[in-house]
Amino acid sequence: MSEILRIIGDGKEIPDAGVPDGLSDKDLVEMYRWLVLLRTFDERAVALQRQGRIGTYALYWGEEATQAGALYACAATDWVFPSYRQNSIGILRGVPAATVLAWWRGFGGVHGFWNPREHRVAPICVPIATHLPHAVGLAWAAKIKHESTASLTWFGDGATSEGDFHEAMNFAAVMKTATVFFCVNNQWAISTPIHKQMATATIAEKGAAYAIPAIRVDGFDPLACWKATKEALERGRAGDGPSLVEAYCYRLKAHGTADDPRLYRDESEAGRWMHLEPVGRMAGFLKRLGIMTAEEEESIRAEAKESIAAAVKEMESIEQPGREILFEHVYASGRPWTFDEGLAELEGVERPPEVKPLGPPTGAGAGEEGKTQ
Numbered sequence: 001m002s003e004i005l006r007i008i009g010d011g012k013e014i015p016d017a018g019v020p021d022g023l024s025d026k027d028l029v030e031m032y033r034w035l036v037l038l039r040t041f042d043e044r045a046v047a048l049q050r051q052g053r054i055g056t057y058a059l060y061w062g063e064e065a066t067q068a069g070a071l072y073a074c075a076a077t078d079w080v081f082p083s084y085r086q087n088s089i090g091i092l093r094g095v096p097a098a099t100v101l102a103w104w105r106g107f108g109g110v111h112g113f114w115n116p117r118e119h120r121v122a123p124i125c126v127p128i129a130t131h132l133p134h135a136v137g138l139a140w141a142a143k144i145k146h147e148s149t150a151s152l153t154w155f156g157d158g159a160t161s162e163g164d165f166h167e168a169m170n171f172a173a174v175m176k177t178a179t180v181f182f183c184v185n186n187q188w189a190i191s192t193p194i195h196k197q198m199a200t201a202t203i204a205e206k207g208a209a210y211a212i213p214a215i216r217v218d219g220f221d222p223l224a225c226w227k228a229t230k231e232a233l234e235r236g237r238a239g240d241g242p243s244l245v246e247a248y249c250y251r252l253k254a255h256g257t258a259d260d261p262r263l264y265r266d267e268s269e270a271g272r273w274m275h276l277e278p279v280g281r282m283a284g285f286l287k288r289l290g291i292m293t294a295e296e297e298e299s300i301r302a303e304a305k306e307s308i309a310a311a312v313k314e315m316e317s318i319e320q321p322g323r324e325i326l327f328e329h330v331y332a333s334g335r336p337w338t339f340d341e342g343l344a345e346l347e348g349v350e351r352p353p354e355v356k357p358l359g360p361p362t363g364a365g366a367g368e369e370g371k372t373q
């Protein structure tokens with residue numbers, strides 16, 4: 001149970017294994033492009049928060065493999081259910097990056113949300129583990145309708161202490177739904193280390209209680225994440241029910257922009273895991289295989305930078321919505337009278353002046369979005 005699936009080495013002591021069956025050279029480069037796009041979004045979002053241009057942000061630096069690798073294994077018809085940590089996964093499925101940034105700027109309604117049906121990406125879920133039963137329900141519905149749609153949901157190590165995790169796992173196993181429970185074990189739940197969170201040595205072993213097959217993978221390895229997810233989805237589609245994937249990694253950065261991990265952990269530990277981070281590691285692997293040149297790598301990075309810079313501009317061009325937005329988009333069938341009362345009360349309060357985004361810096365280098373990253 002404690003064995004960990006790993007494909008990509010570190011270019012030093014850890015050897016590379018062969019590329020898993022089912023992935024062409026083109027797939028590998030595309031997966032790298034996904035990793036870079038996620039990384040670029042994340043780094044840019046942290047900078048925007050520091051500049052006061054978006055609100056608190058939950059960064060995922062280092063966890064890109066768990067997202068890109070797992071999503072790459074999904075069929076376009078499969079639904080995914082992200083937590084706040086996979087907040088920009090939708091950009092790999094056609095959700096505009098500006099929409100995700102608008103969500104973090106606090107714009108709801110039509111600006112910060114996408115149509116989940118269009119992209120088969122559920123909304124970003126902040127309450128821990130509450131999206132797991134949703135993922136199971138979706139796959140159960142698909143099963144009843146004799147559709148081959150599967151569902152995948154990401155959640156953290158801390159989420160496995162929530163009732164929703166256990167209820168979802170049990171229900172999925174009993175109903176044999178095609179659901180992949182993808183646990184990103186980054187060993188921290190804000191300031192709570194994993195050994196204070198659970199008595200089990202692994203998360204994978206929790207699958208046994210529900211007769212759910214489980215596998216542990218290197219969470220910094222996109223190909224290991226891809227392979228485990230692919231096999232889990234195939235099992236689900238064959239009617240063999242859910243699977244649990246434990247992606248073992250380490251939270252390399254802060255929990256969020258409002259957190260300072262130096263207050264509760266020894267940051268040199270993060271330093272010891274750093275050489276395994278997925279973006280540089282995948283690039284090294286592709287170069288060792290002769291699949292990607294340094295120029296191609298640079299152009300993938302430049303393209304990502306450009307597209308996220310354009311998304312920032314788009315997000316900042318959105319007019320501040322009116323206060324009625326608080327009461328809209330809750331019910332499909334109009335507003336209940338209590339909402340009208342609430343809105344009238346709110347309108348009776350003087351509105352504070354709008355806080356304009358700071359925008360890009362002026363002076364030398366102004367206008368070059370990338371400079372502020």
Ligand SMILES: Cc1ncc(C[n+]2csc(CCOP(=O)(O)OP(=O)(O)O)c2C)c(N)n1
Binds near residue numbers: 085
């Ligand atoms: C139901 C609920 N309880 C508490 C919180 C506050 N909270 C936000 S993140 C977090 C830790 C979650 O840790 P983990 O599941 O390991 O995910 P990670 O943040 O490491 O990705 C907590 C307790 C919350 N969002 N929802």
Ligand SMILES: [Mg+2]
Binds near residue numbers: 156158187188189
């Ligand atoms: Mg965690």
